[in-house]
Amino acid sequence: MSDLEDPLYKDWVRSALSLKYLKEGIYSFVDQFAKQHHSNLLLSYIKGTGSPATSCTECTSENLMPDHPRHRCIQKFRSKCFCNNPVGRRKCPNNFCSRFYDLIVIAHDERNPLWINTDPRKWYSDHWEIAKCYLSTTGYSEHGTAADTDAAGLLSIIINNIEIRNYVCSIDNIRKVRDIRNDIMHSKSFQVDQSSLYQYIEQMILVLQDPKILVTDVAAQNAVLKLEKLKRDQIFISVEDAYEMRRHALKAGEDGVKKIEKTKDEAIQQMETKRKEIHDDLDSRFDQRLLEQNKEIKAETIRMQTEKNEFESRYQTAVNEIETKGKQITDNIDAYFESRVNDHENKVDDQSKEISGCLKL
Template identity: 40%
Template sequence: MAHQLYLEKEKYRQWVKAGLGLGYLKEGLVPFCDDVAKQQHKDILDNIKQTNNLPNVTCGQCTLRTLQPDHLKIANNKCPLGQTNCNCCYTSGKIACPNNVCGFIYDNIITNHASTQPAPYWKNTRTQQWTGDPWSIAKCFINAPGYDQKTSAADTDCTGLLHVIINNKYFHNHIQCNLAGANVFSKVRQYRNEIFHSSTMELEQADANTYIDDMIAVLQDGKELINRKDAQDAVKKLEELKNEDFIVTTENMERVLRDIREEMGNLRKLTEGLATKDACEDLKRKLSALEFPMSQQSEVYAS
């Protein structure tokens, strides 16, 4: 069959293996991220109950644009928590949470953001969901657009999951790796861009093995992941990818291409919100570079 011509190319098979590895990495991270996000959510609500002496924590009335934080600005109109363009600096039209809840959560998200100048990505979240949905808080730590409609860890790609782990100090308590500066979690996050945005869809075996080894290292982090069955089951799948006798099938190929098509669809939606014409044109060129080889392979796959 014609599609076998692609699978006979060694570098292409290595690229597919790396793409499959990203899927296995996500499988291993989802339950962990889900559990930690739920625990963080519970701790936040418990702290609100204790601090504000509330029997229950619920709201759903506040909006981010008009929410008045619990903290106050300091001299020279600066945020004491270090956030640029914080709501505390623009008090006109801001309204305190009527239930004494959302301002506390807003502050908690900022103080848990790991960047030097905390920069939660507020566009990914809806304030109205904070008290009832743990993932709506976790999404604030994904410093990239396109996750506003993601409703759970399982609904989020591995890049988004790695963003949550790297950018959320609460998650750092569950990770042995030092996530400040260069670290394997950040390296693997970059690998996904290199794999999915490759215009050649080819990879040297040594590079593919390096990517997979680092994915394994993420899932074997010594604090908690090393002891989680779901993470170690994913490690076994990743190790199988490195076996010489591992057969890359057309089903494997289509799974990776399907993931890339989904990302390309998300990127197209984002072009409308890009700030500059140059940025928009640059993204269109990148999409075009990917679409040509993908269209060729889709035709071959269908033959």
């Protein structure tokens, strides 16, 4: 019995094949507006600098320093920004890549570009190297065109690029299809029931018939026709188709594991960075508090010394006043007794004279 005779497996293959048709329907649309976005970035560079952009092939992900100041990082996660580790980095010698780096960040919906897929040496000349900054996962560094990029990558570019997403009416439909893609390609059982298959296809058709532009796009509407036939089981599914879809799913699973590991590593790095920031902040606060306490102690010591000096001064003044007053009292007593003694002596003299006079008589 062939695996394709199992209806659940066959419908999983059909659902995976629907992603292939979806990609055929949107890659030219994404490529067209990625080119437009690249041209607009070059115009923004001219407006911002007042001079035309200059081609540069000297900057890489290892040596490029962004244009923005390090202490005012514009990226959502500073740990992912080139400015986070300035050792060995420098501003673009042609005054292009550093500024373009900032423009790419600003054009990302969450200011969180993924730099691992792109080569800054191609930013000036290759619009797809810019588009790859808006991918959500790794593994696309060797994918040089929109046609080489799978549905997941194309959908993430639409979602993450502020300018490109303006060319669709419902970004929510795009997100739903991205989630559908993950459900299909990360399935461990390689099984999908018919009801889910129909829902998947209908959601993809909603994206391809987005009323803003895609509804009139020839490639998108051709893809809709294929999806309608696939839904009605009017497209023959070969063993080769099943093998190709399964191979893509296994690779997506490997990429998913790598993404989880990378996310875990980034989370650990962010936690370590945050821990260091908290530790440094606590040290700074402790040092500041210790400094403030030292100032308070010094001020209190000066205040107490001042009070002590004032007390000693008042005490000495009081002692001086008491001594002066005591001397005045002593002098007054001495003068009083001396006066009394003199009066007594004078009186004795007078009495002696009187007695002497009486004796003479």
